Amino acid sequence: MRKTLLPGLMLVLAAVLVMLLSAAMDLELESAALLGAALGGVLALVPDRTPLVRLGGFALGFVVAWVGYLVRAGLLPDSAGGRAVAVGAVVLVCVLIAVATQDRIPLWTLLLGTAAMAGAFEFSYAAAPPEVASTSLTAATTVLFNVALGFLAAAAFGPVSAGRSSSSHRRPTPDRDDTAPLDDLMMEKNR
Numbered sequence: 001m002r003k004t005l006l007p008g009l010m011l012v013l014a015a016v017l018v019m020l021l022s023a024a025m026d027l028e029l030e031s032a033a034l035l036g037a038a039l040g041g042v043l044a045l046v047p048d049r050t051p052l053v054r055l056g057g058f059a060l061g062f063v064v065a066w067v068g069y070l071v072r073a074g075l076l077p078d079s080a081g082g083r084a085v086a087v088g089a090v091v092l093v094c095v096l097i098a099v100a101t102q103d104r105i106p107l108w109t110l111l112l113g114t115a116a117m118a119g120a121f122e123f124s125y126a127a128a129p130p131e132v133a134s135t136s137l138t139a140a141t142t143v144l145f146n147v148a149l150g151f152l153a154a155a156a157f158g159p160v161s162a163g164r165s166s167s168s169h170r171r172p173t174p175d176r177d178d179t180a181p182l183d184d185l186m187m188e189k190n191r
Contacts, residue, residue, distance in 0.1 A: 006157035011041045014153035018146060029142055032120045036146020039116050043147070044154035048106060051155065057105040061113025062144070064093050066136060069117070069125055073132040090114055116143050 015037040022029035043054050068090040076082035094110035120143035124135045 002157075003159065007041065007045060007154040010153040010156055011037050011150060014149045018149060029146060032139075032143040032146045035116065035119045036143050036148075037150035037153070039112060039143075040147040040150020040152070041154040041158075042112060043109070044151045045158045046108075047159040048108075049104075053105065054109050055151070057109025058113040058116070058147075060097060060105065061094055061110035061115075062117050062140070063113075064097075064110070065090050065114035065117035066140060068093075068114075069121060069132055069136055073125070073129045078129060116147060119143070 015033050018029055018033045018037070021027065022033070039058075043058055044051070046054065048054070049057075068086050071089070072082065072086040076086055091111075091114070094107060094114060097110055098105060098107040117140065121136055121139035124139055125132060128135060
């Protein structure tokens with residue numbers, strides 16, 4: 001229960017404080033408070049790989065999505081086909097990064113980063129594609145600030161992992177076929 005309650009309460013506190021302070025100081029962080037807190041919490045709480053790897057994968061996915069928006073605005077038509085190509089390319093690049101690193105950078109962290117950028121920016125992009133340079137910077141800084149707060153809040157009492165998840169440390173159970181030559185050898189030795 002402690003594994004859920006304390007990090008969860010810290011996330012609640014962080015999200016509420018962002019909303020109150022942003023409104024009081026006119027920081028305009030409200031649009032991504034929940035998105036950032038939730039994504040930062042996921043990055044902190046999933047005990048897969050080290051926190052640095054999780055954050056690095058998230059950042060890489062975030063940048064891939066950002067570049068995807070820049071390419072979409074500059075090179076692709078504003079049509080269903082253009083949007084499909086952009087989305088497909090972003091996901092494909094994430095998959096290729098995970099494959100190229102032999103899953104040292106897990107796909108889920110990359111996709112979480114793309115989700116952060118898309119969730120924070122798609123509405124602004126659709127409203128004014130030619131202003132992608134300025135509006136994307138605003139969206140990126142807003143959501144990244146909130147993700148950082150969510151990560152720190154949840155990590156304060158959340159699980160810490162120094163390597164792969166515990167499920168990946170299990171030894172695989174050999175199939176019967178894998179042990180058949182050993183069984184034959186042992187039977188000959190016992191004769």
